[in-house]
Amino acid sequence: MTTLLELAGISKAFGGAVALREVDFALEPGEIHGLVGENGAGKSTLMKIIAGVHSEYVGEMRLDGRIVRFASPRDALAAGIGMVHQELSAVRALSVAENVYMGVQPLNRLGLVDWRAMRHGAREHLDSLGIAVDPRTPMGALPLGLQQLVELSRVLFSGARIIILDEPTSALSPPEVERLFGVLRRLRDAGRSIIFISHFLDDVLAVCDRVTVFRNGRKVAVEACADVDKRWVIGRMIGAGHDELEESYLSDIPLQSPAEAPVVLALEGLGRAGAYRDVSLAVRGGEVLGIYGFLGAGQLELARTLFGALPPDRGRVLAGGRTLRLTSTSRARRAGMAFLPESRGMMLFAKEPVFKNMTISILERIHRLWLRPAAERAIAREHVERLRIRPPDPERPLGTLSGGNQQKVALAKWLTHLPRVLVLSEPTRGMDVGAKDDVVKIVRGLRERGIGIVVASTEPETVLSLADRIVVMKKGEVVREFADEPVSKDRLLAAA
Amino acid sequence: MSDTQDDAALVPPRRRDARAWLAARLRNIAPLATLLFLVAFFWIASDSFATFGNLTNILTQISVTAIIAVGLTFVILCAEIDLSVAAIANATGIVVAFFTLQDASVNIANVPLPGWAAIVIALASCYALGWINAFGLTRIGIPSFIMTLAMLQIAAGICALLVRGQIAYSVPPLIGTLGAKSLGPVPWIAIVAALFLLIGHLVLTYTRFGRYVYMVGGNRDAAEYSGVNVRRILSAVMIISAVCSGVAGMLGVAYFGSAQQNEFDTYLLDSIAAVVVGGTSLFGGQGGIGSTIIGLFVLGVLNNGLDHINIDSFLKILIRGLILLIALIINVYAQRVRLAEAGG
Numbered sequence: 049m050t051t052l053l054e055l056a057g058i059s060k061a062f063g064g065a066v067a068l069r070e071v072d073f074a075l076e077p078g079e080i081h082g083l084v085g086e087n088g089a090g091k092s093t094l095m096k097i098i099a100g101v102h103s104e105y106v107g108e109m110r111l112d113g114r115i116v117r118f119a120s121p122r123d124a125l126a127a128g129i130g131m132v133h134q135e136l137s138a139v140r141a142l143s144v145a146e147n148v149y150m151g152v153q154p155l156n157r158l159g160l161v162d163w164r165a166m167r168h169g170a171r172e173h174l175d176s177l178g179i180a181v182d183p184r185t186p187m188g189a190l191p192l193g194l195q196q197l198v199e200l201s202r203v204l205f206s207g208a209r210i211i212i213l214d215e216p217t218s219a220l221s222p223p224e225v226e227r228l229f230g231v232l233r234r235l236r237d238a239g240r241s242i243i244f245i246s247h248f249l250d251d252v253l254a255v256c257d258r259v260t261v262f263r264n265g266r267k268v269a270v271e272a273c274a275d276v277d278k279r280w281v282i283g284r285m286i287g288a289g290h291d292e293l294e295e296s297y298l299s300d301i302p303l304q305s306p307a308e309a310p311v312v313l314a315l316e317g318l319g320r321a322g323a324y325r326d327v328s329l330a331v332r333g334g335e336v337l338g339i340y341g342f343l344g345a346g347q348l349e350l351a352r353t354l355f356g357a358l359p360p361d362r363g364r365v366l367a368g369g370r371t372l373r374l375t376s377t378s379r380a381r382r383a384g385m386a387f388l389p390e391s392r393g394m395m396l397f398a399k400e401p402v403f404k405n406m407t408i409s410i411l412e413r414i415h416r417l418w419l420r421p422a423a424e425r426a427i428a429r430e431h432v433e434r435l436r437i438r439p440p441d442p443e444r445p446l447g448t449l450s451g452g453n454q455q456k457v458a459l460a461k462w463l464t465h466l467p468r469v470l471v472l473s474e475p476t477r478g479m480d481v482g483a484k485d486d487v488v489k490i491v492r493g494l495r496e497r498g499i500g501i502v503v504a505s506t507e508p509e510t511v512l513s514l515a516d517r518i519v520v521m522k523k524g525e526v527v528r529e530f531a532d533e534p535v536s537k538d539r540l541l542a543a544a
Numbered sequence: 545m546s547d548t549q550d551d552a553a554l555v556p557p558r559r560r561d562a563r564a565w566l567a568a569r570l571r572n573i574a575p576l577a578t579l580l581f582l583v584a585f586f587w588i589a590s591d592s593f594a595t596f597g598n599l600t601n602i603l604t605q606i607s608v609t610a611i612i613a614v615g616l617t618f619v620i621l622c623a624e625i626d627l628s629v630a631a632i633a634n635a636t637g638i639v640v641a642f643f644t645l646q647d648a649s650v651n652i653a654n655v656p657l658p659g660w661a662a663i664v665i666a667l668a669s670c671y672a673l674g675w676i677n678a679f680g681l682t683r684i685g686i687p688s689f690i691m692t693l694a695m696l697q698i699a700a701g702i703c704a705l706l707v708r709g710q711i712a713y714s715v716p717p718l719i720g721t722l723g724a725k726s727l728g729p730v731p732w733i734a735i736v737a738a739l740f741l742l743i744g745h746l747v748l749t750y751t752r753f754g755r756y757v758y759m760v761g762g763n764r765d766a767a768e769y770s771g772v773n774v775r776r777i778l779s780a781v782m783i784i785s786a787v788c789s790g791v792a793g794m795l796g797v798a799y800f801g802s803a804q805q806n807e808f809d810t811y812l813l814d815s816i817a818a819v820v821v822g823g824t825s826l827f828g829g830q831g832g833i834g835s836t837i838i839g840l841f842v843l844g845v846l847n848n849g850l851d852h853i854n855i856d857s858f859l860k861i862l863i864r865g866l867i868l869l870i871a872l873i874i875n876v877y878a879q880r881v882r883l884a885e886a887g888g
């Protein structure tokens with residue numbers, strides 16, 4: 049059996065910054081190959097080279113033994129290579145069916161787009177991933193997780209021989225992940241090859257046949273998954289001195305009873321048609337409330353409501369004893385609310401430098417009439433250092449940072465002038481082990497300072513590692529609360 | 545870092561860097577190169593082009609467009625469009641004349657008021673039209689393209705009703721001075737235009753509002769989720785655009801020496817062209833007054849220069865169209881390069 053895809057001595061630099069250093073990589077036919085590494089290790093960059101996004105690099109790539117160099121994603125696609133990018137590239141204005149068939153619409157005998165075949169096919173593909181959405185729904189109306197599944201189905205069923213998935217599960221909850229893995233295994237058994245990038249090491253080890261580890265732009269190891277465990281993988285990813293990190297990731301934290309602090313945020317019978325029903329909750333200062341649920345359970349919509357982005361139909365929210373008017377995000381911000389949405393695209397300005405991204409929400413605190421960029425830069429430099437953002441340069445356009453580092457910039461927005469309540473939606477999405485740990489530390493630090501924090505997530509690890517108290521939502525309703533008791537991933541999943 | 549040494553060997557050849565650098569700055573360089581080329585071309589092709597008198601001509605000719613383009617730059621930076629600028633300019637110019645005492649020969653049912661009152665009413669009316677644009681866009685949710693198209697009709701209707709096919713000539717003295725007189729060798733209208741450009745630049749570059757304008761244009765969702773009041777920013781730019789147009793309309797009436805229906809029609813295309821030719825992105829978030837100034841001069845030099853060489857006057861219209869097309873192509877292409885750079 050010859051190797052399907054082989055890369056040798058691949059190096060890639062952006063300007064003066066080196067993203068990949070003489071990397072070798074091999075993909076066999078009929079395997080699921082995991083790729084792991086910290087944020088900024090170069091995973092996405094290597095995949096973009098394979099998929100024809102970056103056509104300028106040093107080194108050579110062989111497909112079926114022949115040297116190839118793709119000039120564009122279209123070339124790669126023609127050679128049978130399809131990729132789902134880390135940042136969703138769906139067209140929000142088009143329907144789900146059109147997104148599934150992007151660029152390959154079926155035609156009827158007259159040469160026109162065959163809409164019926166398209167809807168039919170789309171429904172079939174989506175069914176096999178276990179999603180029940182009408183293919184005519186506009187993409188933009190779907191929550192992030194469903195958008196991710198639609199994008200996945202576009203590439204999974206495109207007939208590509210090599211399928212690259214860059215963090216495909218970052219917005220999915222366990223049931224969808226299981227179904228996705230089922231599809232991946234079927235595709236593999238049918239002879240396709242899949243590259244799977246993820247920061248969920250358990251997932252990688254469960255579904256992949258082999259795993260390649262990257263560290264700082266270099267390939268440091270490749271092994272059969274059956275021969276290694278999570279501890280080994282973390283060790284290769286982080287290098288020396290990783291014991292503490294490892295602990296923080298491997299062990300769960302027992303929930304502690306919150307101190308008797310005043311209630312900073314109270315939800316009373318909050319409801320919104322099609323999203324959540326009759327939610328009553330209270331958050332104390334210095335407490336982290338986790339809201340866990342599967343995709344579509346309503347916790348992410350609830351989080352948006354608290355920042356004035358999705359007005360509720362009924363009920364009310366009290367902040368510091370006063371009714372909060374949830375009609376605009378700027379009003380919510382001035383009332384001391386802060387929010388981190390689940391998608392980076394909804395949060396960040398890709399073409400603007402890092403420092404402008406960090407100060408956009410606090411401009412009126414640091415400027416009177418005229419802007420003072422020097423003050424902004426000073427603030428940004430402090431955050432870059434504190435959050436260990438790589439590369440440590442506040443002048444860089446944000447879009448050139450790796451996914452996980454962008455997420456840190458998003459968090460930094462709210463750290464200069466502390467809000468009263470911080471609402472985090474999937475705060476560690478796309479972050480590596482070390483960065484997740486950084487977020488845990490930041491959130492703990494904020495808690496010490498008396499801020500009320502709400503963490504909404506579809507990812508059990510996230511709420512478990514951050515929250516003092518956890519409520520579980522199911523189909524729009526709060527169904528269970530865990531406080532003052534030990535809680536594990538299994539018990540959370542069972543409740544949802 | 546210990547890696548620095550072998551890093552150097554991995555960085556691809558300089559030539560590629562230079563190309564990427566050029567491509568990324570295409571948006572800024574191309575308009576300036578176009579301008580230099582046009583100046584050089586007309587300088588050589590015509591004796592009468594490169595004179596001091598003609599420079600003053602060009603400045604005067606682009607002044608009305610410039611004042612409109614200042615407001616339009618704000619709108620386009622927010623990734624919106626205002627198609628009603630010329631119509632609002634026309635309406636405002638007619639309103640100011642309507643409230644000024646006209647010569648007995650002018651057959652308009654005008655309402656003579658003191659000059660300052662006429663000016664205040666005119667400013668209030670362009671503000672009101674801008675407010676309606678803003679309301680339609682941000683509260684009702686009509687796309688700016690459609691909303692301002694409707695406003696174009698409404699403002700044209702106001703013009704028609706007020707002048708009823710007649711022509712008015714008198715404007716308040718202040719407007720007359722600023723629109724048609726000179727301070728020494730420099731026409732007042734050019735000074736006003738320069739002032740508008742300067743203030744527009746200062747606001748966009750050095751104030752919080754300006755930063756919000758860029759951010760709303762760069763990524764509206766992200767601005768919203770950062771707690772920026774996107775509606776208020778959009779409303780403000782629509783009103784700024786209308787008020788700039790109104791001022792341009794009043795001075796324009798003095799400059800032309802008359803107020804009548806349809807006299808600003810060409811300014812819609814000219815002002816949009818000035819902003820876009822200068823390199824401000826139609827997708828929002830990129831560009832600024834500096835670009836608009838270059839765009840104004842490209843159009844001004846082109847329009848003026850074509851008058852100095854012997855050329856079929858109908859061909860001129862075609863040439864202007866072609867230049868606009870090229871600018872649009874560069875604009876869209878530059879956007880694509882930037883997207884690729886920022887990583888897809």
Ligand SMILES: Nc1ncnc2c1ncn2[C@@H]1O[C@H](COP(=O)(O)OP(=O)(O)OP(=O)(O)O)[C@@H](O)[C@H]1O
Nearest residue numbers: 062067087088089090091092093448449450451452
């Ligand atoms: N278009 C670009 N311009 C400049 N630098 C870039 C660009 N794309 C990536 N980089 C840099 O290359 C390095 C590797 O980035 P890459 O996106 O491959 O990381 P990653 O392993 O996918 O990380 P993550 O897990 O955070 O997604 C980072 O330091 C990043 O800042």
Ligand SMILES: [Mg+2]
Nearest residue numbers: 091092134451
């Ligand atoms: Mg990545």
